[in-house]
Amino acid sequence: MATISTTGEASIGQRITEGLFKRVLFWLIAAIIVAIIIAYQQDARVTTAVLAATLRQSIPLILGALCGLLGERSGVINIGIEGQMLLAAFIGFMVNAWTGNLLLAVIAGVLAGGLLGAFLAFMSVTLKMDQIIGGTVINILAFGLTGYFYQVGVTTAGKLLPVPLGSLAELPLVGPVLFNNPPITYFTLLLVVVIHYVLFFTRWGLRTRAVGEHPSAADTVGINVYFMRYANVTIGGAIAGLAGVFLTLEAVGSFERGMTNGRGFVALAVMIFGKWTPFGAWGAALLFGLATAMQTQLQFFDVQVPHQFIGMLPYVLTIVVLAGFGGRARPPAASGQPYETG
Amino acid sequence: MGKGRIVLEARKLTKRFPGVLANDRVDLLIHQGEILGLLGENGAGKSTLMNMLYGLYRPDDGEIWIKGEKVTLHNPRDAIDRGVGMVHQHFQLVPVMTVAENVMLGAEVIRNGRLDRREARRQVRELSQKYHLQVDPTAVVEELPVGTQQRVEIIKALYRHADILILDEPTAVLTPQEANELFQIMRELTQQGVSIIFITHKLKEVLAVADRVSVMRRGQMVGSIPTQGATEASLAEMMVGRKVILQVEKAEAQPAEVVLQVEDLTVTDQRGHRIVKGLNLEVRAGEIVGVAGVQGNGQRELVEVLTGLRPMENGRITIANQVISHSSPRKITESGVAHIPEDREKHGLVMAYSIADNMVLNRYYQFPYAHSFVLDQEAIDAQGSRLVAEYDVRTPSALTPARNLSGGNKQKVIVAREFSRPVKLLIANQPTRGIDVGSIEFIHRQIVAQRDSGVAVLLVSAELDEVLGLADRVAVMFDGRIVKVLPIAEATREKVGLLMAGSET
Amino acid sequence: MAADQASSGGFLTIVRRIWRSVSVPLTAVLLAALIGAIILYASGANPINAYAVLIEGSFGTAQTFGRTLEKATPLILSGLAVAFAFKGGLFNIGAQGQLLFGAITAAAVGFGVQGLPALIHAPLAFLVGGLAGALYGAIPGALKTYTGAHEVITTIMLNFVAINLTDYLADGPWKDTSPGNIVARTPAVLETAKIPAIGNIPLGFFLAVLAAVVTWWLLYRTTLGYEIRTVGFNPHAAHYAGIRVSATVVLTMALSGFLAGIGGSIETLGVVGRFQPGFNANLGFDGITIALLGKTHPLGVIPGALLVGAMRAGANRMQLHAGVSFEIIDVILALVLFFVAADMIVRWIIRVRAGEEEKVTLSTGWGSQ
Secondary structure: OOOOOOOOOOOHHHHHHHHHHHHHHHHHHHHHHHHHHHHHHHOHHHHHHHHHHHHHHHHHHHHHHHHHHHHHHOOOOOOOHHHHHHHHHHHHHHHHHHHOOHHHHHHHHHHHHHHHHHHHHHHHHHOOOOHHHHHHHHHHHHHHHHHHHOOOOOOOOOOOOOEEOHHHHHOOOHHHHHOEEOHHHHHHHHHHHHHHHHHHHOHHHHHHHHHHHOHHHHHHOOOOHHHHHHHHHHHHHHHHHHHHHHHHHHHHOOOOOOOOOOHHHHHHHHHHHOOOOHHHHHHHHHHHHHHHHHHHHHHHOOOOOOHHHHHHHHHHHHHHHHHHHOOOOOOOOOOOOOOOOO | OOOOOEEEEEEEEEEEEOOEEEEEEEEEEEEOOOEEEEEOOOOOOHHHHHHHHOOOOOOOEEEEEEOOEEEOOOOHHHHHHOOEEEEOOOOOOOOOOEHHHHHHOOOOOEEOOEEOHHHHHHHHHHHHHHOOOOOOOOOEHHHOOHHHHHHHHHHHHHHOOOOEEEEEOHHHHOOHHHHHHHHHHHHHHHHOOOEEEEEEOOHHHHHHHOOEEEEEEOOEEEEEEEOOOOOHHHHHHHHHOOOOOOOOOOOOOOOOOEEEEEEEEEEEOOOOOEEEEEEEEEEEOOOEEEEEOOOOOOHHHHHHHHOOOOOOOEEEEEEOOEEOOOOOHHHHHHOOEEEEOOOHHHHHOOOOOEHHHHHOOOOOOOOOOEEOOEEOHHHHHHHHHHHHHHOOOOOOOOOOEHHHOOHHHHHHHHHHHHHOOOOOEEEEEOOOOOOOHHHHHHHHHHHHHHHHOOOEEEEEEOOHHHHHHHOOEEEEEEOOEEEEEEEHHHOOHHHHHHHHOOOOO | OOOOOOOOOOHHHHHHHHHHHHHHHHHHHHHHHHHHHHHHHHOOOOHHHHHHHHHHHHHOOHHHHHHHHHHHHHHHHHHHHHHHHHHOOOOOOOHHHHHHHHHHHHHHHHHHOOOOOHHHHHHHHHHHHHHHHHHHHHHHHHHHHHHOOOHHHHHHHHHHHHHHHHHHHHHOOOOOOOOOOOOOOOOOOOHHHOOOEEOOEEHHHHHHHHHHHHHHHHHHHEHHHHHHHHHHHOHHHHHHOOOOHHHHHHHHHHHHHHHHHHHHHHHHHHHHOOOOOOOOOOHHHHHHHHHHHOOOOOOOHHHHHHHHHHHHHHHHHHHHHHOOOOOHHHHHHHHHHHHHHOHHHHHHHHOOOOOHHHOOOOOOOOOOO
16 A cells, blocks of 8 residues: 655655545545535535535544644654543633633633643653553543533633635535635634645654654754654644634534543544545545534434434444554554654 | 874763663774774674764763864764764664655755755755765655665765764675675775774674774774784684684584475565565475575565465475465474574564563463463473573573563573474574674574484575575575575685675576 | 562562552552642632542441442453453453443343343343453454554444443333333343342452452463463564464453453442443543553552542542532542553652563554554
């Protein structure tokens, strides 16, 4: 199977296999677009609603996957995405409730995520703890802290509202789905592009990937492995924090114990399915988002399936994806292993 | 070869690790344009010394002087800034990245905030031409042959304007011809003013290419002499501290019936490429067949198939008249096959287990070590103690974890385990890689003893000298096939070297 | 470095050895409690009062002590499940899901099978619960070894799946249809299926301790245990030794699931008397903390489970009488896990050197090797 696709340079052999993959992908996307158009003809309102819900459900997954892949590209496994999201969701919510200022709340949440990211980096890089346990500590800590400090009855002072992008929002189908969204959604889509660029076209990205693939090679040319890992994992945490504030301040508008509901772990499957690339994660997240969006739709269609089975859908899908991809996908080679200099 | 001023000097360099004094007041110096050989057996402290000169380790005591200035190297960056470059024994290249990306890593070419890959490629081509080191900048490193990867490492150093190059065991992965090519490159580099420190444990190479040689032993610098006038024997004596027998003493072989028969063996990898291509081989009881060849020509896969660790695509394998073509590792072991694996820590031992538990790794389920499914720990421990004494494994007891042992002693544990039962075929894969001379001598004697007691021995080794020293017949492996089998009397280094590189004789 | 090979016994040596094993976990707990106290104080509560009520709620009377043991029982088994999987090189976070299936199938046998004497009915229900857990545990094991899907994610996903499935069963086909019941739960199990208590001490607790002893024996005294541990430490060497690695991985997860499953059986048959969704969401993660507190040794799990069980038993009382939200326990336990896993910090504080056997590396990335 072809190696992790690194845009930029490729040998002839790689170019051929990637060419095949790209062709399959092209036809798949074409088929999906055709399906959407047909569905739109059938029932415009429902199709639009489903697509909008798909995008909405995918945002935390994209952000979570971006968080995970930044960490793993630099060699650190992050199981704590769930906890980072949850704590940020809570802090964003509380800051908003106290101050009424949405921007401040978003910043607070992002900082909370970044703080937990730095903590994970501390455990993994400095203490050289087992990274999965480190992530687990973050998860339990977040659950405990948010549960302990949560008081029932607190409400947010407002929500982040959709910002239509001028006349683009008037276009049929794509208008309401893509161009009439609240800020974090726009930012997320932008972030996908930015991180892709940084990872594959800048010095920072090259060094990050080297540190995750072969840390001693990076070390011997004078790159500070510890610093790269700390930086990437902390930034990743901040991104997971953004996912958390999205949940409370943009999507739902309130907080509930454990509201992340496993999204942080599904994001890991999204990351693996997307082969540790930002655009791959985006595509995979949309797929998962679709599965979740379908849940609500199926209920409307009076399908005789108990609601618990529909609730299971994202989790089962995650398992199926991992089973299909888990072994064949190649993570960064040094991912999960603590590094010792000299 | 204009030898000029001293460009690099180590004075009384000392480095301690927990429990061991790796470098003890070591002195070393190299002149401009000189090739200095650094000789010493495994564990003598050569790598530690070089790591200090490259800034990877900090000395506990002593001084480093580069081009007339005393320096403190905090990290490789400092060494690189002063013109020191290092080519490690285990390449420090990122496998999934291209040559150009690897070369510029850490010293990237930037244009408008982004990586300028085109410029990097251009610079690599330029260096490539200037120093006659052919590489394709766009190639992905993990797809390159080992010899080419080494050239990438050298270009990496030259790209950073290194004029003092440290090469750590560079010929470990090369055929004799490729090694000669490397020596040629080294001479050309020195003509351009580069100074080279060349670490090795191979006496012949030092005499072939170095101007001077410094010999280390047990962490200390024993002496530095010009290579002119030195002999293999004199250098060996300096390395080990006593007279070394360079040839293993053995009687004439008495081969009997065929024990191992391999017919038309084909092995493919996950991608469907054929690695072993219709291989034929025969080993008789009472003889040692040595498989010579550069690593990567299918030897590992051959051994894995013979020991049941890998499936074969086609072919037939018979051991002592029993067809074992698709048998499990356990069945093969039980039919009288002993295996010394190539990677002792990966396949041969469980580091966390005690020595005794490791000794029963392939027979823990047999009487007397177990009674049906219950283990008899006492019997296991007793056997462990017995074997530790018999095979002279240096350890406080048989209950210490295997990870505490030195490389040579770990290998002895594996040897003890495999030889302490009746065996028809012994497969030894790189049996003396990375261990001290004393243990090497011990293991070679054991292998010959097995042969003399009627065991068929298949020896696979990338060290040509080991094969030539031990084998009764030499089978040369190239590109997944045995290209020729020579009786030892006819197997000269030149002939075997040519066959290893694929040219027909 | 084998200074541990003390030739003779001697009281001091024994004390030293006990201290060596206990020092780190003990200090971790104390440090966590300290930080917990700081959080309590910072949020306006009185830590001393809170802790006092907590202890009272766990050990105050014979009744509360019995309740502590009751709470500790599934924790012992969850910790055992996790520790056992660790020994086999696997990370089983699915104890919760495996326990849920054990609980509901035990309930099903308990109320669904009529006319059996107690001597057969109870053990049968008990074992069926374990078997259900084993099957549910085998799934991620098989996925890992045959498809490479990492068990950390699959077990967590399967937990969610288990919650949904058991929810469905308790709300649908296996719902308690006795008059007056609207809640999602199964009917009560028959008397013949119940696991009794001896005075205040539940029999289930003894069963859990027995399970720990049997697990220890299996791991260290049998050929199967040798195989599991070898695969756990070095799958390559295991392959070389002729051990069937794939089969061993699946079996390890199945046995781990079995342990969690009987935890569920005991909850249903010994404590609740039926299956009711929504109990003990923390089980999986508590199991990890307990396993590490006991250094992944089967017998070491027991003191850890007692500690966590005590904390959870006393937490409700603490909430009622000291007004402290019980989630503080989660925070403290997260900190315990942190300190135990980051034992470098603790060792530095109390100046204890690590023994060679104690280094536990549990994960090496997503690959199945």
